[in-house]
Amino acid sequence: NAGVTQTPKFRVLKTGQSMTLLCAQDMNHEYMYWYRQDPGMGLRLIHYSVGEGTTAKGEVPDGYNVSRLKKQNFLLGLESAAPSQTSVYFCASSYVPAPYNEQFFGPGTRLTVL
Amino acid sequence: GNSVTQMEGPVTLSEEAFLTINCTYTATGYPSLFWYVQYPGEGLQLLLKATKADDKGSNKGFEATYRKETTSFHLEKGSVQVSDSAVYFCARENDYKLSFGAGTTVTVRA
Numbered sequence: 552n553a554g555v556t557q558t559p560k561f562r563v564l565k566t567g568q569s570m571t572l573l574c575a576q577d578m579n580h581e582y583m584y585w586y587r588q589d590p591g592m593g594l595r596l597i598h599y600s601v602g603e604g605t606t607a608k609g610e611v612p613d614g615y616n617v618s619r620l621k622k623q624n625f626l627l628g629l630e631s632a633a634p635s636q637t638s639v640y641f642c643a644s645s646y647v648p649a650p651y652n653e654q655f656f657g658p659g660t661r662l663t664v665l
Numbered sequence: 666g667n668s669v670t671q672m673e674g675p676v677t678l679s680e681e682a683f684l685t686i687n688c689t690y691t692a693t694g695y696p697s698l699f700w701y702v703q704y705p706g707e708g709l710q711l712l713l714k715a716t717k718a719d720d721k722g723s724n725k726g727f728e729a730t731y732r733k734e735t736t737s738f739h740l741e742k743g744s745v746q747v748s749d750s751a752v753y754f755c756a757r758e759n760d761y762k763l764s765f766g767a768g769t770t771v772t773v774r775a
Contacts, residue, residue: 555708584762591767592767593669593754593765593766593767593768594709594754594765595765596762596763599762609762641708641709643708643709648761648762653699653711653714654709654711654763655710656708656709656710657708658706658707658708659707659708
């Protein structure tokens with residue numbers, strides 16, 4: 552099992568460019584999450600999904616869109632990148648939600664927006 | 666809101682020293698509580714958890730006790746090793762999602 556994988560690992564964008572971050576899991580998990588990690592602020596939930604074809608907003612959804620067309624994949628899109636979106640992005644998945652099971656995290660994507 | 670506050674770092678210790686990282690949570694109901702650890706260059710992984718008051722979670726020599734009366738879930742380890750150098754996050758359940766603290770960076774020197 553590869554667990555949770557994220558593509559790409561690093562990316563540099565210019566303001567206004569768009570990109571998609573891909574998260575894939577091979578554990579047949581129903582729940583998937585996108586977080587951003589910023590210094591001094593811990594992890595903040597951007598969007599999440601409770602199953603294939605569903606998405607929901609988290610704590611900081613503005614400027615991001617997501618899609619869950621296949622159970623194993625959860626895509627995070629930035630339509631028009633801004634410097635404030637410079638961050639490390641983590642994807643996570645779980646079979647059932649907290650508190651009943653742990654979330655498994657990917658290795659992260661470091662995004663810089665110039 | 667449903668928040669978590671943990672002690673600010675960074676924390677620097679010598680090998681075999683005692684480690685405590687304080688964590689408190691807002692007391693809306695009785696949420697499950699977690700400690701996650703992030704080793705350099707990696708994603709987070711669950712270290713331990715407690716699901717009800719007075720529960721003690723433990724793993725890899727780390728312990729944390731769910732204290733309802735003080736709304737706390739402090740992480741402790743009696744003798745740290747260099748390999749414990751990492752960022753530690755306290756988290757609470759929040760409507761089947763997780764709310765994380767800001768993280769505490771711990772560096773253990775040989």
